[in-house]
Amino acid sequence: MKLWSQYFIPTLKESPADAEIASHKLLVRAGLVRKLGGGLYTYLPLGLRVMQKLTQICREEIERGGGIEVSMPHMHPAENWRQGPRWAAAREIMFRADSAGDGKRGPKEPEWVLGPTHEEVITPLVRAEITSYRDLPKNFFQIGTKFRNEIRPRYGLMRAREFVMMDAYSFDVDDERAIKSYFAMKAAYEAFFRRVGAQAIAVEADTGVMGGSFSHEFMVPAEIGDDDVIYNEASGYAANREKATSALVPPDLVDAAPAGAVEEFATPGVVTIAALEAAPYAVPADKQFKTLVYVGDGKPFAVILRGCDELEEAKLGALGFGVFRAATPDEIEPVMGAKPGSLGTVKGTIKNAAGLAGVFADHAIRLIGNGTTGANKDGFHLRNVNVTRDLAITKFGDFRRVRPGEPDPKSGQPLQVRRGIEVGHIFKLGTKYSEKYSATFTDDQKQQHLMVMGCYGIGIGRTLQAVIEQSHDADGIVWPWNVAPFHVLICVLDPQLPEAMNLAKKLAMAAEQGGADVLIDDRAERPGVKFKDADLIGIPLRLTIGGKGLKEGIVELKWRVQKDVAKVPLAEADARVTAAVAEARAKAS
């Protein structure tokens, strides 16, 4: 039981100037957090209590899913990362943690980094400690602070530089068991989000810099989300935009017959899809081959799409380059023979074909038939271009961005889009890390094998904010029971009356007996202030004790989610409170 007057809940009437979205405003107004700097937040008592509840529920569910809790350092020797598979890509988001020193030490390579996740720590640990198949599987997890140098922290806790995350790492003897571990974690995530009152859906996702073979993201649908979820309600298909695909190209597609030989024609000044669509050329965008040049691990490569399609850059990750980026015009010309706008991949037209790491074609270009593409000669294009006959293609793949309305790959129904907040992510990693760190075990045939890994993350702070985003009204937060900082708020309107405070404490004890956390508002404030604050901080159950009610012989009982107030005779108050708490707990479990 806490007394408001002796606690610390600094609520605000006005929204802070730097908050844009509802949940961010409420985080600050309800006294949950205060900002230190961009993406850095102090958790005030109320915010901390919610974090602790989220953490405990997370711990329980991950343990139920097979997790074993550990705690790894936040600061890592950079050497661990240099040995790992993603130093080049990951160092971008890492903070160095050098000695503050006196400035006389001279510049050095970073000696330590602040951990953005912990594959680079757990894998060497497991390598050293686990060598036998008898000790597998193992799944280690921790709940703690992560550091990422986000280019743009945003929306309060939504994208922070320092944030609390549950991260877990599974080690298995083979792929099949690893998939089992993966789905055990998926089930644990579903249980976690259900218990904390967040409606999160699992969607297929890109593996990104983590690497690995497949993954799911857990998304909380919200307008302010950073990610697009592509889905079809009926078929159950749901994927992150970066991963989403569609059944645009029928599996039984037969390539159109060539209409004639490839033919060059002059297109002075035409360097865009739109310009080629216009008169006098009049080539529809879906009959154009669009050629983009990227640089992967230092070497250029080409990507071909239909003119009407957009590249989904994240899908290039499937090509296996450590890092990649769009090539600059200066890098393109020496290889292709022309500037962007006149590029193509017709055999024999590429100036230095050997200089390319490959030509990767999106499946959808097969829909083009006799199309048009750049001649690798500024001011010229080629027509009657056919995919199989004419183009130099290393490999086909899915590189285009899907559009709403396209057929869903599961059922052929039209796809839809909605925004979501990514609150969790699970990856089946495979052996990417175990290989680098030689994390092997001996099987019962005395054979050495690489451990098969998975890794898993839940953004605890982000989940907190997602819950608020999903559960609030015009007056404030509406906490789900299981994560509410307190379950019961007893508003004592006349705290100077001893009988009022005595009753409050008696009811508080009854509620606590029933397993509720209780806050008593004993401040010498006017009732209006107390009610406004009560709604703002969103405690699920409110009891009101006033001098007026006491004369009538009643206390009031009100749920945050409901409008109506129940007047409870004093004689029944204990029992009613106990019953209400029991009912809420039962509903929430």
Place this chain on the structure above:
RNA sequence: CGGGGUGUAGCUUAGCCUGGUAGAGCGCCUGGUUUGGGACCAGGAGGUCGCAGGUUCGAAUCCUGUCGCCCCGACCA
């Protein structure tokens, strides 16, 4: 990192264009009247106008630089 915006009291802000005593509301302190949905009256404290330089008789205001913060883009839990 590219584009846009912004920085004035603990918080929300006016003033800046057109240079001349820095103003309000909330909050805070004192006293009084109030007391069931953010009370009222009286009094009071609190600001080197982000920082540095420049122009000027004079700069919150104009100029340059710099730092912080916010938003849009690429990235992530």
